[in-house]
Amino acid sequence: MQATFCTIITANFIHYALSLYESLSRWGKIESFYILIADQHSFNHVEIHFPSIKFLHPEEVCNDEIGKEIQEKYQTSNMDCFRWSMKSILIKYLLERGYEQVFFLDPDLYFYNSFDFLLQELEGNSVLLSPHWRASDPYEDPSNFRILQTNGLFNAGFIGVSKAGIPAMEWWAKVCGYKCTKDLEKGFFDDQGYLNLMPVYFEGVKILRHQGCNVANWNQVECKRTLNSEGKVLINNQWEVVFVHFTRSTVNGILSGQDHLLSDHLAQQQASLEKFSFWIPEECKILEPTETEEEIENKKPPSKWKKTMQRSRQLAGKIKRKVLP
DSSP states (O other), X not given: XXXXXXXXXXXXXXXXXXXXXXXXXXXXXXXXXXXXXXXXXXXXXXXXXXXXXXXXXXXHHOOSHHHHHHHHHXXXXXXXXXXXXXXXXXXXXXXXXXXXXXXXXXXXXXXXXXXXXXXHHHTTOSEEEEEOOOOSOTTTOHHHHHHHHHSOSEEEEEEEEEGGGHHHXXXXXXXXXXXXXXXXXXXXXXXXXGGGGHHXXXXXEEEOOOTXXXXXXXXXXXXXXXXXXXXXXXXXXXXXXXXXXXXXXXXXXXXXXXXXXXXXXXXXXXHHHHHHGGGSOGGGTTSOOOOOGGGSTTOOOHHHHHHHHHHHHHHHHHTHHHHOO
């Protein structure tokens, strides 16, 4: 089965994309990994060092009517909406070039265990969606229960699609072209909210039930972190951690001690980011990281984010020798 992985970044996130690729490579041979550069920077010099990585640009990918419409509507006016709306376009582009399965991954994901079962989960299905696993009990976690009603049942930072899912990608692109905005009162939440409708309107849309996938700040209640007798972190005493979604809220939760069992996981990811940070173009190093869709409810000021990253780098440094040769 020919499968590939892809992500979308602006140039200031190149170290995240390389870190994600490295984490995948530790658990299996990656024949191809595609990085769409949304803001036109060239990284040909990086490809020399990573033969499996292929860089793409919007002009190559936006080759049909809806792709050109999304590029014209969002690329210069709203880079975040452009990146989010381009997920379906990129996935469809790769499927039409011979891949049987395409997995889109947000660049702030990091893998800690084998991902082979994800290919098996998608086998025979059209789309594989990852639920947020926000709190189902409003009395236990009222904030995440409320957000579950407005921000989407599924997380758009991970999606697997087979050739049978091309119609779903065409629809997703179309509705993102219609509107990609945060308007909770009217029921819109960027590209992510539309995923709620996918299992209704398309056949073969499967929900990923492995709770060690997309571990993040928002699912601490439903996906409890536990330690087994060997000191390994499990989710609900059952699931190994496959990948963590390191949004700002996830990083802040770990550093504050609220989600302390993921401290070593964060340290590994931060050590990897540090290793690849020299690939960031000089003109991009002053830019703030772009926001993800999960950070809207509790925005942090830029100064606080810088302090958070400094603390996480210090944490990474303490155990760097344990994770890097």
